[in-house]
Amino acid sequence: MDGDSLTRAAAPAAWRQVIGGRRTGAVSGARIDVTCPSDGEVFATIPASSAEDVDLAVRAARRAFDEGPWGRIPAVERGRLLTRLGQLVKRHAEELAALESRDTGKPLRQGRADVTATMRYYEFYGGAADKLHGDTIPFLDGYTALTLREPHGVVAGIIPWNYPLQILARVAGAALAMGNVLVVKPAEDASLTTIRIAELGLEAGFPEGVFNVVTGTGGEAGAALSGHPGVDYVTFTGSPATGTAIQQAAALNNRGVTMELGGKSPQIVFADADLDKALSVLVNAIIQNAGQTCSAGSRVLIERPAYDALADALADRFAKLVAGPHDADPERDLGPLVSARQQARVAAMVEEAEASGISVLARGRVDEHAPQGGFYAAPVLFGAVDPAARIAREEIFGPVLSLFSFEGEDEAVRLANSTDYGLVAGIWTRDGARQHRLAKRVRAGQVFVNSYGAGGGVELPFGGFGRSGHGREKGFEALYDMSATKTVVFDHR
Numbered sequence: 001m002d003g004d005s006l007t008r009a010a011a012p013a014a015w016r017q018v019i020g021g022r023r024t025g026a027v028s029g030a031r032i033d034v035t036c037p038s039d040g041e042v043f044a045t046i047p048a049s050s051a052e053d054v055d056l057a058v059r060a061a062r063r064a065f066d067e068g069p070w071g072r073i074p075a076v077e078r079g080r081l082l083t084r085l086g087q088l089v090k091r092h093a094e095e096l097a098a099l100e101s102r103d104t105g106k107p108l109r110q111g112r113a114d115v116t117a118t119m120r121y122y123e124f125y126g127g128a129a130d131k132l133h134g135d136t137i138p139f140l141d142g143y144t145a146l147t148l149r150e151p152h153g154v155v156a157g158i159i160p161w162n163y164p165l166q167i168l169a170r171v172a173g174a175a176l177a178m179g180n181v182l183v184v185k186p187a188e189d190a191s192l193t194t195i196r197i198a199e200l201g202l203e204a205g206f207p208e209g210v211f212n213v214v215t216g217t218g219g220e221a222g223a224a225l226s227g228h229p230g231v232d233y234v235t236f237t238g239s240p241a242t243g244t245a246i247q248q249a250a251a252l253n254n255r256g257v258t259m260e261l262g263g264k265s266p267q268i269v270f271a272d273a274d275l276d277k278a279l280s281v282l283v284n285a286i287i288q289n290a291g292q293t294c295s296a297g298s299r300v301l302i303e304r305p306a307y308d309a310l311a312d313a314l315a316d317r318f319a320k321l322v323a324g325p326h327d328a329d330p331e332r333d334l335g336p337l338v339s340a341r342q343q344a345r346v347a348a349m350v351e352e353a354e355a356s357g358i359s360v361l362a363r364g365r366v367d368e369h370a371p372q373g374g375f376y377a378a379p380v381l382f383g384a385v386d387p388a389a390r391i392a393r394e395e396i397f398g399p400v401l402s403l404f405s406f407e408g409e410d411e412a413v414r415l416a417n418s419t420d421y422g423l424v425a426g427i428w429t430r431d432g433a434r435q436h437r438l439a440k441r442v443r444a445g446q447v448f449v450n451s452y453g454a455g456g457g458v459e460l461p462f463g464g465f466g467r468s469g470h471g472r473e474k475g476f477e478a479l480y481d482m483s484a485t486k487t488v489v490f491d492h493r
């Protein structure tokens, strides 16, 4: 960052990316405007990097991996560096929360929650760095066979705009813990906290070239990075279409990938559930981050006897929801969407659903004092949605909830599994045997029983089935994705 702190700067601040331990602009000098979603005003600019900048970053990373001190740093020291980074995140917590909130439009309380999770990731992976070890394998007489966990080398992380701090932390935490080096391409809509974390990484003591950040558009910098032959592994969180493009680019070099591509996650509510407890969780799981959450609970399936009562209660809540600026006082239920493009995308899907005759049970509102130029969307609750409708099958990434009714477990499972996605599911019932049956039958990478964890749980392996992607992030499991097994055989006959 140029100058002191962006959040305190009056004029648009010209941010720099981090390549080989140095803060630089794009070679071309080109820049991208950064707008605040709450008012649509430009408050910063970032480098618009091209393939040339990406090449410099990958080379810096390669040098750090192949020749620098990083390769000789013991696992425990890598862990200490990550722990130190977590402590620096804590020291800069308010600055980072304010910056994330301003850059993405999320309410400040969500920015703070994201910073807390971010600290936890660096703490968790700091502690985990020296805990993963290989095996010795019973083999032929006269031989010893063992396995080592080896880093991939240069890991490319392509990060989305919805939770930049957290998603960077889960990628960087696991990748660096296992001894990889990083080139990160944050989303052009929300790059600032990623740059800031890389700066704090330098302060924490990561050697130059270990933690690089290249900013720019997906089509240019992102595409160049995912297809760069100097990259050994690619991890991506974002939309399925972009995931396909990245996998195709990585496939040309036969590189491994981890893909987290969103969801259309169901919450299945049986009539015997604690509906009072469920209510707030159901609402929060779709309005958190204005619905721009991969694991948003965007479909609520309700057992028929409970449908009317729960639909009424949800409609009551939705009618009172208010969207407002990220720094509104008092705080609003949700902030704006991240960009005008996202706002138009959500509005188009809502309009199409309404035009097709799906009934709107309730609609929240946008704060009448919210700046005109902001990218707001009022929350919408749709009832009795046809499972074949587009809003029932496709990710909206906005504060839009669809209700469905079902009769019995089989229909609940069929509906829950009726989309191409399979990221998260919630099951609400007091029947213990049913909890277990359903948890096995729903196709989702995470299943919550009588709760829902949109985005939370640093320790919990996370990832999808089907269109939601493949590979696992978070928890100890991510350490396996971020490393490869090397088998070593000794002949001592």
Ligand code: ADP
Pocket (backbone or CB within 6 Å): 158, 159, 160, 161, 185, 186, 187, 188, 216, 217, 218, 219, 221, 222, 223, 224, 226, 237, 238, 239, 240, 242, 243, 245, 246
């Ligand atoms: P959205 O369409 O909402 O911006 P994406 O999934 O396309 O969501 O974006 C997530 C991340 O992927 C961002 O960092 C973006 O710049 C990047 N990206 C977009 N297109 C490509 C691409 N073709 N190759 C590599 N990265 C890309």
